[in-house]
Amino acid sequence: MKVLLTQDVEKLGKAGEVKEVSGGYGRNFLLPKGFAVLATRGQVKQAEERIAANQKRVQAARKDAEALAARISGQTLRFVARVGELDRLYGSVTSSDIAEKLQQQTGVEVDRRRIDLDEPIKRIGIYPIKVQLMAGLEPVLNVVVEGEAGSLELPADPEAAE
Template identity: 40%
Template sequence: MEVILKEDVNNLGHRGDVVKVADGYGRNYLLPKKLAMEANAANKAVIEQMKASAVRRSAKEKGEAEQLLTQLNDVALVFERKVGENDHLFGSVTSADIAHGLETKGFNIDRRKVHLDEPLKSLGEFLIPVKLHREVTAHIKVTVKAEEAAAE
């Protein structure tokens, strides 16, 4: 089945692309979630208008992302976590934690844009990529340190 993508879909294509997908994937996932529409003659005429507006929208989003990039590169987040022996963390720092930390500093970033291969489970400093746009990626300095023990 051929579909026209209305939005960027990871590992498939970008907005406005005509792609060939399995019938079930198109019918059960892409079409109901309004991520794509069937590629027929009428829709192919509409796609030209969509591509023009997509180029304008993408340029605007990229400009906003580059502006945000300059602000985010100076941001450093510090997380305190309980540790056991050998500096082993109880719990971890996840992309949701990082997104929440950015939100407290005034940046509204979706947790799915924080690219963490796996949660941070050790102490130290990490450089975490945040994909703001298809072509713009910021790197945030995240420090995980031991929580201070309460006075006994």
Template identity: 40%
Template sequence: MKLILTHDVSGLGEAGEVVEVKDGYGRNYLIPRGYAQAWSKGAQKEIDQINESRRKRAIESLEDANAAREALEAQTLTVTKTAGANGRLFGAVTSADIAEAATAASGKPVDRRSINVATAIKSVGTYKATAKLHTDVSANLTVEVVAE
């Protein structure tokens, strides 16, 4: 079965790619979840136009991503949370909290889904995280968690 991916699917491809998959996988998993649509000549022309516009925007966004990476790596992001006397947080620092601090620091929007933290942040201290700003650009973040 020939399909056009509408979302990135790990192990299969990225959005806009034409892939050949087994009928059951396409019919029972990819299409019902909205990850793909059936291939046709009209759909292929539409995808080609979308890919062309993405290529044009990719050059601009790559420059923006490099500038944002330099701004984020140059400073320490501070997240303030409520904590107990022993330094344990009431809750945890989420990727949304880090994305909010990164957006404030860089001036460019950072999506919470692009933030990756190696371990859960549940106490006051300094932690490392990464942010994927572009397909080719990722920033290493230093996050300092302080108590309110």
């Protein structure tokens, strides 16, 4: 029995694929649960059109993400905070703070969950931070945390900060 998958099915295939399955598996599991429909010419053609439209949307989203990555990459965000002993901050700089500052400085709105920060920044220094926009697109921006009393000098080479 040939079926067109409407959803991803583990160990069988992804949505939009035409698969040959046993009659019982198709009749008793895939069709009633809505995971698949019978593979007629019309259904297959509609699935191909949906896949083509989805690929166009993904390409457009990737193009937008690349433009956004070009604007973000290399940006330097400065945070001034109160500092205690051993250059430790009173409080911390979080991914929410970074997203807010990035939006203020560049006008680019980035979700805080896309900022790759394992734990909040609690010391003064220069930190290279990745922003995960899309698979394969991770621009790096520099976060400079300095105390109220003095300022940190940026190195000439951003890789030297790592």
